[in-house]
Amino acid sequence: MLAARRVAPSILASDFAHLGSQVDEVMDAGARVIHVDVMDGHFVPPITIGLPIVDALRDQVQSREGLLDVHLMIERPERQLADFARAGADLITIHAEATPHLHYALDAIRETGALAGLALNPATPPQMVDTLAALSAFDLLLCMTVNPGWGGQRYIAGSEAKVSSLAGKLAERAVVEVDGGIDATTAPTAADAGARLFVVGSSIFDTDDPGAAYRAVADSIDAA
DSSP, X not given: OOSSOEEEEBGGGSOGXXXXXXXXXXXXXXXXXXXXXXXXXXXXXXXXXXXXXXXXXXXXXXXXXXXXXXXXXXXXXXXTHHHXXXXXXXXXXXXXXXXXXXXXHHHHHHHTTXXXXXXXOTTSOGGGGHHHHHTTOOSEEEEESSOTTOTTOOOOTTHHHHXXXXXXXXXXXXXXXXXSSOSTTHHHHHHHHTOOEEEEOHHHHSSSOHHXXXXXXXXXXXXX
């Protein structure tokens, strides 16, 4: 699933009164990775969604051979991993800055049967991943291209240099994902730097036609 470039619509930007139908719209347009942003009000200021939404989307997404990409922007995520895996998360991403037990937490994700993702905030240097990369401790590396916590932010100019550095370190050991300010203009820049998975929220769901908006971004990077 993650071998080719893919766009992952982020439901954080969706209309929650019509969540199911909007997920259907983007999946009808070709999306197979649905991104779920979980925020706890501590690691980042906002509080968003959690286990009930993951559970509610599980059958809808997985019955169409899709993946639920759950991004935990929460403190001490190791305490919640098993619950999110049981709810239906196929890929669980945690922040390097959110726990002192990072290798343990990544290993715990894999023990649930989910793929393990590691996220880096914009100020966290690329070399932070060197030891974990050498250990092949994660399957995906999420390079934040905005500061985490709020949808609709502008892409941080120059982020592609960090993406390129991370992609160079990982070779084929893990997929590089980008999240924040990604649209049909910024996605190609990140793709050229080595990203393969592109989280897109406002540029898809803050439109009259989420399916067409998804295709515009996917077409800009020749995504599957």
